[in-house]
Amino acid sequence: MSGQPYRLPANVGSGTTGRILDRSRRIAFSFDGKSLSGHPGDTVASALFANGIRLVGRSFKYHRPRGVIGSGADEPNALISVGESGRHEPNQRATQVELYDGLVSKSQNNWPNLKFDIGQINSKFSRLIPAGFYYKTFMWPQSAWMFYEHFIRNAAGLGTAASEPDPDTYEHMHATCDVLVVGGGVAGLAAAQSAAAAGARVMVVDECARLGGLADSSSGLIESSPQTEWVQSTVSTLAAAENVHLMTRTIAAGHYHHNWCLLLERVTDHDPSLAIQGAPRHRLWKVRANQIVMATGALERPLTFANNDRPGVLLASAARIYVNRYGVSPGRRGVVFTNNDDAYQTALDLTRAGVPLARVVDVRTDPRGELVEEARAAGIEVVTGMAVTNVDTVAAGAKIQSVKVAPYKAGSRIGGREERIECDFVAVSGGWNPAVHLYCHTSGKVKFDEDLQSFKPDRSFDQITPVGAANGTYDLDGLISEASNTGAAVAKKAVGSKVKRSKSDRPLASSPKAGKLEPVWFVPATGALNEGNKHFVDFQNDVTAADLELAAREGYRSVEHIKRYTTLGMATDQGKTSNINALGVLTGALQSAIPQIGTTTFRPPYTPISFGAIAGTNAGNRFLVVRRTPPYEWHCENRADFEPIGQWRRPYCYPKPGDSRHDAINREILSVRNEVGLLDASTLGKIELKGPDAAKLLDRVYTNTFSTLKVGKGRYGLMLNEEGFLMDDGVTVRLADDHFLMHTTSGGADRIAGWLEEWLQTEWSDLKVYVTPVTEQWAQFAIAGPNARNVLENLDGDIDFSADSFEFMSMKVGRLTGYPVRAFRISFSGELSYEIATPSNFGHSLWLALLEAGENHGIQAYGTEALHVLRAEKGFIVVGDESDGTVTPLDLGLGWAVSKKKDDYIGKRSLERAYLAAPKRKQLVGLLTQDPQEVLPDGAYAVAELKDKPPMEMIGQVTSAYWSPTVGRSIAMALIKDGRNRLGDVVDFPLDNGKVVKATIVDPVFYDKEGAKQNV
Amino acid sequence: MSDLQFRSALSHRRDEDLPMDLCVSLDEVSDRAMIDLRGSLDDPKFVAAATAALGVALPAQPRSSSVKGDITVLWMSVDQWLVTTPRGSEQALLSKLVKRLGNTFSFACDVSDARTIIRVSGGDARSVLMKGTSVDLQSPVVKPGWVRRLLFAEVAAACQFVHSDPDTFDVYVFRSYADYVWEWLLAVARKGARVQLYGKQEPPLV
């Protein structure tokens, strides 16, 4: 035979068997190392079925053998791993993995293999390990939890993660639409059609590879033809429309506020070869929809009877879908077990396809729907008022041999005669639950419907309208009319269309009249061993009816407690098959009705979505923005060792071949001190302020006064936040009476510009000032060192750099070797120093020109670390090092820059608060270690009194500490309690290696106290 | 005096070969200079002076632009415009502006080098850009001349729809981000990753 023993011939029955299968082609794939074959159209689940493989996985806790239960997103059992090495992906639902050539799949959660899984032993101990057992044990001895945990951790989890980084790519896409239709079943398509006809921009998404939903496997005709024909023609019409976008293999994963939807499009999963052509594996769509039509259908629920988890028990809808769609038989002989009419469709379809059916077992005593009659008429044996109470298995529970059937009456124990029926599969239906997930993600509330015995949408404050089975409308004609009306109505809301609709605009449908469903939440088993039988409610997490009852008995009575205590609904399927059944079981245990018990919260995503897709394009070298300065290329070519500062990458130092970082930094420092150095300071924030009130604004945002500054001059200023803490600093230059150029720290550039705007717009809207950030307009370089002037004078230009003409803290505009520049005489190193700014597109070239001009003067580029040491030698602070958001200017000894005259500036009032104004706060001081070679570690704390062991009272910490090649010893700055009154004291810094470093508190200026060097 | 060496933000990538399989064309537009202009539309003196100096009216409508000759004025905010003009002409234009504006409450500032312009064009330009921004570029309001500030690939940007023959967008990004945005575009613009949103399509399987 074909090697697919359960594959049904194409031509049986009415010709629908294996509707989507391309039997002319074979696809090779493997499962647990075994080579198998299937056809295009197959999923891994249908192909496994076809190959006669029923046992596909092991359950989470008891390692029970499990088979396929469903046919789609609700599948709890058939979780497999697909792919190898970097492309290995665990926990995929076999029911949704489309077969492709060479697909490699594996079962999970078993060792050494699926058949002989050691973990089955848990099943033997299952009485010892009911829900929540771990809260009651593993506590002795006290320290042992980590020991037990090790084993528990290894036993838990399902599949394994990939061992290599993911070679595939992902991306995001945004879209806006008038109407987003989620679900491409009959309801969704009908809604889309009428919405599109009304002129709306419509998107239709469905998680399946095909549109049509259950159309090919539900009863009923549209326009007197099989539903699929109508689907076919509708899809063609919609595809041809300019205003419609149809998407398959796309899950609507989440609904967020204001009708924002997250979609995940699986672009290459079904055909990995597409990736080679540049297609991303997944594409995450972010869609803003004016209106959403939720046509997500309904999910069938199983029935809770003893050993209902055995491979071979599957949903009735799945059974017929495997037959109709994939042409596989779920077994050799089946029993249908139901409490509603819909499962009769399964009985009919199976029979039509020649799959032997032993019995339809219906709990209802007198089912009377049209399908029931049709089944009876077709000669199908129906027993009523009966239930399947247990299954008998062979092959260690992996294979069903027969079922037990006994008379059933809700709420009472099973009595009467029990019959054994030979069969190897059971198709079960407990009714259908509207798929309300998306509806509930943001705001939708549900209500309990007695007819459906399930929750259906009630109200929402979002623009999301449920239709069809998702709205609890199961009758085909009602569903189509509801969907088409809704489509038109929401389109009208979205685009205000005036297109008139008549009744005839919608297709007419007919479906068999259904009888009433009878709720069945629990079917007790018969016989002495009743208690030992497991009635599974949540298959994946192995939650049984007894577990739910135990939780209730133990006082975990809120449904939320029960969920967490038993892990009900917390598995990868999020309880799609189990939630309502669990509530049903609980009605007994809690003596309460389902609506009173209530549901747990639905949360995104509807089905799990890959992390790779969430990261999208922002992966690898595009993870987080990188900003580059104009001479960036030069830095790279010259071996810069970069450090990230905010989004910028700045050279930390420039090691020469063989240099350590330390060597490089020392060399760079000495070149500034002795000759001349060049620093790329382009990242420095630059903001221009212009307007009649510019000076007034500056007086309010700085602690010191700027209105008195002369044109062409600069002044160092301190900015506080409203809590009185230092936030930023920099030199601001007056370009004209009403025009200033403010410098901020590199990290502060954007923040300060926003800060100024905020104050201007919200608090001082009467001030006339325009604020324009110009950081990016200018490349800016510091040229510092005794030879700085010589270098600049080496270059052609119209600026007089001489000491007399170009005073300290002043600024000139002109040309330097042709480039337009702004030159500032400011110094952060204490040396003779200028900063030269030129428009960014000249930055690289001017940088080269400066280096060339300095060649004979020993010029060297220096990085941020040399900059830091240079300023520390001079006792200059760095915001973020000496200050940390809890430090005031007075703490730092910068009282000279804090005006006492001004009535108000930002932070002034806060500085007066008791704790900030208190004496003996931590104050900035210098430190000289007793051993000059010893560099204190950054952040080391001084203690009030040295003790043998902690705790010790801490009196302050090192804020910056360096080896200073200039003074030939270590230097440090620190914030020490009452430090300024303790000059000369020796304090202790106990370090982690047991060593205690002693240091003398000194003034924080270590070099050129008089400031002579910068004034030459 | 040496020759002035001008290096636009992406000049170092000019010699790189673009991948063959891009579905849009990408270019850097580096020959435009830019002036940031601030002032109030409620101040007739300002409006008159600016119009006279630029030779074109300031676009008052949000998200619009106006063009005359070499000069384009992009709306940036209710009191802010970005004037673009051929490189080399900006100093003259700026002086003209400053002179005309006189002592009105206004500010014209040369920001020619603060940004660069990346031109994205081709039939797929809209959908390629929509991978990086939530702004609906397929909306009917996106007509030639349309401008909008937006967040593109996590970066502050402005976008101008230049013309539709073929669809051509200029994306203005701050200079320091140019490489990042360029690489980002290369990553999302491959033919195999084309997205065609709306319009006729192959009917999906049923």
Add this chain to the structure above:
Amino acid sequence: MKRYSIFSLARNAANYHKDWGPVWRSPEPKAEYDAVIVGAGGHGLATAYYLAKNHNMTNIAVLEKGWLGGGNTGRNTTIIRSNYLQDESMAIYELARSLYENLSQELNYNVMFSPRGVLMLCQTEHELRAFKRTSHANRLAGTEARMIDRAEVKRLCPIINDRDDCRYPILGAYYQPRGGTARHDAIAWGYARGADAMGVDIIQNCEVVGIDQNAGRITGVRTSRGEIKTTKLAVVVAGSTTQLMDMAGVRMPIESVSLQALVSEPIKPVIDVVVMANTVHGYMSQSDKGELVIGGGADPYNNFSQRGSFPAVEHTVTALVETFPIISRLRMLRQWGGTVDMTGDRSPIISMTDIGGLFVNCGWGTGGFKAIPGSGWAFADTIANDRPHPIAAPFSLNRYMIGHSIDESVAAAVAH
């Protein structure tokens, strides 16, 4: 209270676990209690437990508007560590952490405290410096934690991206070996069971809707289940603090925002430590059930919906895909939000108030799970003795008046 042990479990197995009684009672509210605690989160329940245990106050009630443990205690990422920078913080978090060490035994309820180690990555020079500073402070305060280098980070967490050429190469980490996680629900349930056993009434589905006072003193509360008299009222309601305190006319320095978290599908163990990457904003651990537990950021606006927006999740996941490249093909299973109470300085409030008998414990924001035992301990002492416990004193409301902020953000860390 039935004691739990392997033996009691075995005994009960014989009878299919039909004999277990309720872990806590569901009492009707009495007319009057010596003290009423509002909010049955971890902090409220621990407060009740220690009031009964350490201070013999057993005629007390914990009122909970929903189900106990259903607030942030039931929805957090369970990171426990005590390596905070400021003296005041170190004291309370280390008290809490050390109480966690024996909590399962003490409560006879396995709370699964798992001191598997917390790594806080250093990915910039600045962050490295900040953590070095914290490490010195912690050592001198007696808190065990240390700086480790990249190789050791890789050894402790083999799936980490340790490449040199990535956007933020790992420069090292600050490592607290006895930090870790605990089972969030078990903390609430264990304390509830312990408190109940000593006579504390835990009353669920009982919402406080009003606070009564007379002459500047608390006299009782009004609830959805009637009035209850008391002279001591402790408000421990996290995100709802403003609403409760408004009932007493006390305005608070609190804003409630939505903090998010998510889990992946369960997989076999890949990460045995807790990793926090503050520069790129992501943190991750793996629960005993196998799911990766991931903390997202907070949405930047007031939000009482217990739902968050997607950007916060996207931001975090992007960072974690970069930090742990093998997770790219794993999947997000569920995301959720909690309404956290943020204070002006991001540190908690454990305080008396101007109203006699009114106590408040809140402001734990994004990081109060780890503090539950310590906070309950110090707060119970404060309530019982009508004066701040020394460890609680610095966290009083008065600090906002004098400007004595306790600012942990300076340690370059988020407070999880």
Add this chain to the structure above:
Amino acid sequence: MLMITCPVCGAEGDETDFHCGGQAHISRPASTDPHNVSDDAQRDYLYIRNNPKGLHREMWMCARGCGKWFHAERDTVTLEFKSYYGITESAPPSSSPNPAASKTTKKKSAGR
């Protein structure tokens, strides 16, 4: 993902295009009378917030549009925006959910 409309320029966009500045109508005492600001007043200004569960008046900025600040009324439970108004306008008359919130400032620039 909130959708916000800027009342200044009309830009509509995701919350990521905007910046939330927190509670509106907090008056800055030092702007009125810098020499007579009590510790209480300063604390309230810096830290005390309405934090209502329900209607909240906030400041937002059109960060990716016109760069301007504006006011909005938003429900903090449903997250719906109820109204937008100018940054220098005082609170609209719609009923205030919280007595403290109606403490709008009478200053000429009632922004914050």
